[in-house]
Amino acid sequence: MMLGFLLARAGVEVMVLEKHADFLRDFRGDTIHPSTLELMYELGILEEFLKRPHQEVRELGGQVGKEKLTMADFSHLPTHCKFLALMPQWDFLNFIVEQGKAEQGKRYPGFQVKMQTEATDLIEDQGRVVGVKAKAPEGIIEIRAALTIGADGRRSILRERARMQVEDIGAPMDVLWMRINRLPSDPGLTLGHVDAGKMFVMIDREDYWQCGFVIAKGAGDELRKRGIEQFREDIVHLEPFLRDRVSELRDWDDVSLLTVKVDRLKQWSRPGLLCIGDAAHAMSPVGGVGINLAIQDAVAAANILAAKLNAGKITDDDLAAVQRRREFPTRATQRLQVALQNGVIRRVLASSQPLTLPWPLRLMQHWPLLRRIPARVIGMGFRPEHVRTPDSRAHH
Secondary structure, X not given: OHHHHHHHHOOXXXXXXXXXXXXXXXXXXXXXXXHHHHHHHHOOOHHHXXXXXXXXXXXXXXXXXXXXXXXXXXHHOOOOOOOEEXXXXXXXXXXXXXXXXXXXXXXXXXXXXXXXXXXXXXXXXXXEEEEEEEEEOOEEEEEEOOOEEEOOOOOOHHHHHOOOOEEEOOOOEEEEEEEEEOOOOXXXXXXXXXXXXXXXEEEEOOOEEEEEEEEEOOOHHHHHHHOHHHHHHHHHHHOHHHXXXXXXXXXXXXXXXXXXXXXXXXXXXXXXXXXXXXXXEEOOOHHHOHHHHHHHHHHHHXXXXXXXHHHOOOOHHHHHHHHHHHHHHHHHHHHHHHHHHHHHHHHHHHOOOOOOOOHHHHHHHHOHHHHHHHHHHHHHOOOOOOOOOOOHHHHO
């Protein structure tokens, strides 16, 4: 959506396909990081964006055993917004669609969003991708294009159809997501609680908690066998104040399993096709950075490709240039996520003894300056992109 918007803004004709009738999906990445908010500022739409209902998180905290701690402080970032914004992803996507269409007719006439249309296959001509076949309300349709972008997530149909090689990096965990009502008297938390063998993440969404219970990879079936009552007790053990509400989880239908994958494509492109976001590199939920890496990919792709697309001179090397630009931040982020997964999460899930604060986190409590490091990595990423594409309306 973001890439479609940026290309249309630069004067390229774009069609974005969305297989559902709306964007309402539960438990998608809802964190909008300072790097993304900075892009909104560069596009001149930040003020409008922040009028949408959202929460602002200036610090990330948590609890290890009995000890409370602060892990990241965003107040020193060199950005206009020194906070994480929490906003449901459907609101974010609807906002981008509205910016493209604008209040007065179409702001960018080349920006088309086709709902209830699912790309099911590639159209190829002499080894080059020249468009997609899609299932639409009117039947199977063909859409031909100078460039096809695979931004269809970690289970990407397009990368599968293109027979692209995926390197599986692995993850030792899965996450059970759920929502539990929040009362005004509840303590303020973002991140959550780690104790022997258990990790529970809580994100404050004003009227409810979005909760993630981290489990060892593939342990979902075993947990289900123990029954929902035992699962509720596991939650209460970590967060006793939820005792009067865990019964809201009536059965396993109220709990969604997120299978965690960390992988990346060896090559992000083929002639006529480029994959970005989770389709090019599925991220772990550690740090909640997946959506923001995807948006950074979109900005880099627009910066590199917009003028070439307008001139009708897109080459295979232009597509490879997007991977060259974004490969380092992808690999660096995944390396850090894997280190945390293996060094911290795997050990926590395997432990049966009460946990104490590891020394780097203990240092952080004594030296608040150190909290700026994780804030920088989470909030900005390893290579923040900036909008370099022109606004085609500015020339009218």
